[in-house]
Amino acid sequence: xxxxxxxxxxxxxxxxxxxxxxxxxxxxxxxxxxxxxxxxxxxxxxxxxxxxxxxxxxxxxxxxxxxxxxxxxxxxxxxxxxxxxxxxxxxxxxxxxxxxxxxxxxxxxxxxxxxxxxxxxxxxxxxxxxxxxxxxxxxxxxxxxxxxxxxxxxxxxxxxxxxxxxxxxxxxxxxxxxxxxxxxxxxxxxxxxxxxxxxxxxxxxxxxxxxxxxxxxxxxxxxxxxxxxxxxxxxxxxxxxxxxxxxxxxxxxxxxxxxxxxxxxxxxxxxxxxxxxxxxxxxxxxxxxxxxxxxxxxxxxxxxxxxxxxxxxxxxxxxxxxxxxxxxxxxxxxxxxxxxxxxxxxxxxxxxxxxxxxxxxxxxxxxxxxxxxxxxxxxxxxxxxxxxxxxxxxxxxxxxxxxxxxxxxxxxxxxxxxxxxxxxxxxxxxxxxxxxxxxxxxxxxxxxxxxxxxxxxxxxxxxxxxxxxxxxxxxxxxxxxxxxxxxxxxxxxxxxxxxxxxxxxxxxxxxxxxxxxxxxxxxxxxxxxxxxxxxxxxxxxxxxxxxxxxxxxxxxxxxxxxxxxxxxxxxxxxxxxxxxxxxxxxxxxxxxxxxxxxxxxxxxxxxxxxxxxxxxxxxxxxxxxxxxxxxxxxxxxxxxxxxxxxxxxxxxxxxxxxxxxxxxxxxxxxxxxxxxxxxxxxxxxxxxxxxxxxxxxxxxxxxxxxxxxxxxxxxxxxxxx
Amino acid sequence: xxxxxxxxxxxxxxxxxxxxxxxxxxxxxxxxxxxxxxxxxxxxxxxxxxxxxxxxxxxxxxxxxxxxxxxxxxxxxxxxxxxxxxxxxxxxxxxxxxxxxxxxxxxxxxxxxxxxxxxxxxx
Numbered sequence: 001x002x003x004x005x006x007x008x009x010x011x012x013x014x015x016x017x018x019x020x021x022x023x024x025x026x027x028x029x030x031x032x033x034x035x036x037x038x039x040x041x042x043x044x045x046x047x048x049x050x051x052x053x054x055x056x057x058x059x060x061x062x063x064x065x066x067x068x069x070x071x072x073x074x075x076x077x078x079x080x081x082x083x084x085x086x087x088x089x090x091x092x093x094x095x096x097x098x099x100x101x102x103x104x105x106x107x108x109x110x111x112x113x114x115x116x117x118x119x120x121x122x123x124x125x126x127x128x129x130x131x132x133x134x135x136x137x138x139x140x141x142x143x144x145x146x147x148x149x150x151x152x153x154x155x156x157x158x159x160x161x162x163x164x165x166x167x168x169x170x171x172x173x174x175x176x177x178x179x180x181x182x183x184x185x186x187x188x189x190x191x192x193x194x195x196x197x198x199x200x201x202x203x204x205x206x207x208x209x210x211x212x213x214x215x216x217x218x219x220x221x222x223x224x225x226x227x228x229x230x231x232x233x234x235x236x237x238x239x240x241x242x243x244x245x246x247x248x249x250x251x252x253x254x255x256x257x258x259x260x261x262x263x264x265x266x267x268x269x270x271x272x273x274x275x276x277x278x279x280x281x282x283x284x285x286x287x288x289x290x291x292x293x294x295x296x297x298x299x300x301x302x303x304x305x306x307x308x309x310x311x312x313x314x315x316x317x318x319x320x321x322x323x324x325x326x327x328x329x330x331x332x333x334x335x336x337x338x339x340x341x342x343x344x345x346x347x348x349x350x351x352x353x354x355x356x357x358x359x360x361x362x363x364x365x366x367x368x369x370x371x372x373x374x375x376x377x378x379x380x381x382x383x384x385x386x387x388x389x390x391x392x393x394x395x396x397x398x399x400x401x402x403x404x405x406x407x408x409x410x411x412x413x414x415x416x417x418x419x420x421x422x423x424x425x426x427x428x429x430x431x432x433x434x435x436x437x438x439x440x441x442x443x444x445x446x447x448x449x450x451x452x453x454x455x456x457x458x459x460x461x462x463x464x465x466x467x468x469x470x471x472x473x474x475x476x477x478x479x480x481x482x483x484x485x486x487x488x489x490x491x492x493x494x495x496x497x498x499x500x501x502x503x504x505x506x507x508x509x510x511x512x513x514x515x516x517x518x519x520x521x522x523x524x525x526x527x528x529x530x531x532x533x534x535x536x537x538x539x540x541x542x543x544x545x546x547x548x549x550x551x552x553x554x555x556x557x558x559x560x561x562x563x564x565x566x567x568x569x570x571x572x573x574x575x576x577x578x579x580x581x582x583x584x585x586x587x588x589x590x591x592x593x594x595x596x597x598x599x600x601x602x603x604x605x606x607x608x609x610x611x612x613x614x615x616x617x618x619x620x621x622x623x624x625x626x627x628x629x630x631x632x633x634x635x636x637x638x639x640x641x642x643x644x645x646x647x648x649x650x651x652x653x654x655x656x657x658x659x660x661x662x663x664x665x666x667x668x669x670x671x672x673x674x675x676x677x678x679x680x681x682x683x684x685x686x687x688x689x690x691x692x693x694x695x696x697x698x699x700x701x702x703x704x705x706x707x708x709x710x711x712x713x714x715x716x717x718x719x720x721x
Numbered sequence: 722x723x724x725x726x727x728x729x730x731x732x733x734x735x736x737x738x739x740x741x742x743x744x745x746x747x748x749x750x751x752x753x754x755x756x757x758x759x760x761x762x763x764x765x766x767x768x769x770x771x772x773x774x775x776x777x778x779x780x781x782x783x784x785x786x787x788x789x790x791x792x793x794x795x796x797x798x799x800x801x802x803x804x805x806x807x808x809x810x811x812x813x814x815x816x817x818x819x820x821x822x823x824x825x826x827x828x829x830x831x832x833x834x835x836x837x838x839x840x841x842x843x844x
Contacts, residue, residue, distance in 0.1 A: 479777070482805045486828035487735040493831035494739045502746050521735055576780050 004124055005052025007198035011180075012045030014205040021209055027381045030084045034212060037077040041201060043070025044180065048198055051125065057118045060125030064115045068108055072101045072136060074180075075143035078173065082147040085169065086154040097143055104136040121186055122194055129187040137184060144177055159426035160403055161373030168211030171224075176204025225276045233269045237261040281432075287318035288436040295443035302454040303687075304328065308340035308416070311444055315420060316342045319433065323401055323421035327353060329414065331452065336360060336417065358392040363407040364414040369434050369441075370405040372397045404429055406437045408445035415448045462599070462684055469565070469602065470536070476564040477536055484529040491518050491525070535561055546718040548589040551597075551640060555581065555631055558601035565602075566609055577612045577627030577646075579605075587633060590640060591716045596688045603685055604644050604708055605629060611648025611706055618649070638714050639694075645707045651700040659698055692716055723799060723842045726769030728752045730760035730787060731803065732778045740773065743831050744838070757782035761790055768795070771841055773825075773834075776804040776812055785812055785819075792820050799841045801825050 019038035022031045047067020054060035076097030083090055108114040114133050118125035129137070148170070155166050179200015186195055240261065245254035278285065294314040301307045308326045316324045321342075328339040334355040353360060363370065370393075379394040397405065402419035409415070418441060423429070429437075495518050503511060535557065559579045566576075612627030619625075632643045651659070659682045682698070689696045694712040727749045729740045737753035744751045752767055754760035757778060764772070772791060776784035784802070791798055802816050805827040813824050822844070823837055 479805050482827055483733060486805065487733055487739070489828040490736060490739045490743075490831060494743045497743065497831060498746070505746070521738075525735065578780075 002052055002123055003194065003196050004122070004198075005049050007196050007202075008045045008048025008050075008052050010045070011198040011201040011205075012042045012049060014202045015039070015042035015045060018205040018209050022212065026212065030081065031212065033077065033081050033084060034208070037074065037081055038205065040070040040073040040077055041176070041180075041205075043067065044074065045070075045198060045201065047071075048183070051127075054125055057125050060118050061115060061127070064118070064127040065108055068115065068136075069105055072104045072108070072140070075140040075147075076101050078177075079143045079147045079150075082150050085166075086150055088150060088154075093143075093146070097139075100136070100139045104132075104139075107132060119186075119189070121191055124195075126186045126195075128189075133187070137187075141181075144181075148173070159422055160428040161371070163426060164428045165211050168207055168223075172204045172207030172211060175207065176201045179204070225280060226273050229272045229276060230269055233265055233272065237265045284430065284432065287320075288432060290314065290318045291436050291440050295440040298443050298447035299450060301447060302451055304448065304451040304455065305339070307444070307447055307451055311418060311440070312340040312342045315418065315437070315440075319420070319429075320424045321421050322424055325400065325402075325419045326416060327351075327419065328416045328448070339416075353396075357396065358389040359396040359405075360414065362389070362393050363405060363417050364409070366407050366409075369429075369437055370397070370407070371429065371434070372403050372405075373428070404434070404437070406441045408441040408448060410445035410449040415445050415452070418444075458684055458687065465599075465684075469599075473536065473561060473565045476566065477532055480564055481529055481532050484525045484532070488522050488525045488529075491521050494518065531560075532564070535564065546591050546593050549592040549594050549597075551587060551590050551592070551633065551642070551712070552581075552583050554592065554594055554598050555601050555633075555642070558598050558605055559631075561598075561602055562605040562609060565606070575626045577609055577629055580628060580630045582631070583633035584635065587635065587640065588714055590692075590712055590714065591718060592692060592712075593718075597692065600685050600688050600710075601644075608644060608646035608648060608706065611646050611650065613648075615647075615649040615703070635714075639711045640714060642710045642712070643707060644710075645705055647705050650702040650704050650706050651698070652702045656698065656700060692718075723770030723844070724768075725842070726750045726752070726767055727771040727773070727838070728754070728760060728763055728767070728769045729773045730754050730757060730778070730784075731773070731775040732756075732780070733775070736775075739831075744835075747835060749838075756780060757784075757787040760787060761794070764791055764794060764798075770797070770799055771838060772798055772800045773803050773838075774800055774821075776802060776816070785815060788816055788819055788821060796820070799844060801837060801841065803827060803829070 015038040019035045019042060022035045022038065026032070026034065044067050047063050047065075047070065050063030050066060051060050052063075054063055076094070079090070079097055080094055082088075083094065104114065114130060114136065115127055116130060117128050119128050120126070127133075151166060151170050151173075155163065155170065158166055177200075179197035182193065182197035182200075183195040185191070185193065238258065241254040241258035244257060245251045248254075291314060294310065298307060298310070301310065308328060312324050312326050315321065324342045325338055326340040327336040329335075330337050330352075336353045336355070338351040372394075375390060375394050375397060379390050382388045382390055397419075400419045401421050403422045404420050406418040406420065407414055408417060418437070420429075420437075495515060498506075498511075498514065506514070559581065563579075608629045609627075612629070616625050616627060627647060629644065629646045632645075634641050634643075682696075686696050689710055689712070692712055693716040694710060696711075697709045698706070699709075700706040725748060727740075727744055729737055729751060731737055731740075731753075732755050734755060737755065741751040741753050749771075750767075750769075752763045752769065754763055755778070760772075760774075763769075774784055774788060774791075778784065782790075784804075788800060788802075791800065800816075800821045802813060802821045802824045804813060804824065817824065822841055825834060825837060
């Protein structure tokens, strides 16, 4: 058996296997077509085998005729395949292609028309081309060239998985066609190479089976690098001993060398491919390293917003993506809300996906990222089952412009998902990208869960401190209210007594004036009483709505409430602190959550009050020490700046920077028995201020003063949460 | 029998106004102060025998301290404590121990107040 026969039989068998595989596993039209194509190629291979083993001319001629049954259909089946792969329509060319295949085949079986005689060359009875045969070859070359032309055009437009697939297909078919077509040469008496090209078809069948049937393709660059290195290593492993054997005739030594080299071969291959890939994928490796680093740091971030922005930023930046969005679970509704966006031309920040959406349900059960190309392929396979949920998932992903979606699952619960767009390079996500992102999503899920807990704890603390504030306020408020009742009662008594017992001592006019004057006083006191009950009610409400609010009113309320709360405090000889409130008249209304900001100011005033009380009790200042809390509002550019300064005890330098990091006030422990730390922690205050797009800073000189500065933007737009 | 001079210390201007007007009609000479310091000055200046004292003042020296200083200055001064805190027992007890004659809880009617004051005056 000669090489030509071996090439023929391997081509025939491999293509037959490929045909069976595609028929068994593929469900798309393209798969069926590929199967036909492979059958055609297999016929070509088996025909070649017959030619190879033929020991007389008539047998060889039969072999050639048999081979060309397939050969003549190969070109048009290939073209048809390309049309489907690239989704292009070339109706007339297809008709022409199939017609020429049928016609030439018909002619070929008419004796003495197409395949007539053979030339003995390379130890084979090689078919000699006739003029009609040349025509058939011409139409073959035409269709194949056209197919490659369409494929190359398609490559320019494609992206992601499809692009990678196209690269494989082009490369695979190139191997096959260059190989197969090269066997035509001796037919035209071009005899510079032994016709072993049918081996190329074996290579083709391997590459194309892989490309068509695998969802996850290996980056073709890596695949080729690996294949190249493999070829070089084994050429050397086998070539050196062979060459040595031929040169010296010492085949024993040559076999020993081969054995030694063959053992080292796999190691050399692994080492070299690793080196090459490291160089090749330097950029990707760096990106993955960055992603891994970022995911390790995530758990320390407590703010959901910061966390999501980081995830969004780091993925788009390291993987160089067109767009990336993070959707976060809203614990109340169970739906997912777009919470971080990058590079999306037409984004709607209010986008919400409800928890009964098919995509959400799918993501909850995923154990790896969801890849759009795979979803799309599955959708195509299930085209006949329009009720399958894959269709909804596909359309949702398309709408989100998501090439992949990475779910973040913590304790079996989907807490967020990352919708990532195409890479700017249009390359597809590699398997390594996916596994790195999966690891990142795992860390992110933990961090998000943590942030949820942290937020809940913060809310609970805020709620607790609000209740505490209400409880603290109750005695002072009831005292004030009682005072109003007392003045009303006393005034009414006085009037009654005047009218009943002393009226005769006054003129009618005097009496009328006095009575109306006193009644006015009663009315005034009733109004004050109403204010007190309103303040209590307002305090009891948890209102988290943003409104256009006059900040001076909020501050004035906070001052009043602080006074109410602290009325009955023993000050140890010091004078009760006084409030000085300065503000310009032309302040704009600010978009605030009134209740929250009032809490912030009350808290600040309470702290200031505490600082003054402590200062007074330590008797650092000569008595009577007058505590003073000065509130000054000013406007600068697009911000309103509120400075709250007190002349109390102040804060030691060492503690100054810790203030915002602690969740709890340290006041209670620091000044045990003097003042209880029942207020909101500064950290919570800061989060409230930041929730208004503002900042808060603190400065102090110990034993002298403390100054808190709040800056609030005038044009703040709260996100609807 | 005490003199008919009465000093009222309370941070509620309306209370001061009503007491002055009422007791003024009932034959008392009434002095009023909204701060403890001012009240003590009036005490020293006019030497009244009667005092109505609010325990909790918005500003400055507080009731217990005023009582202490007032009694130091004039041990025979008859003081009625006027307080709005039913639960403020400690301070009230301390005042009674220090020599305050009577405690008048807020809100109080002028009739009762006058009765109590008349009793004090006759002591």
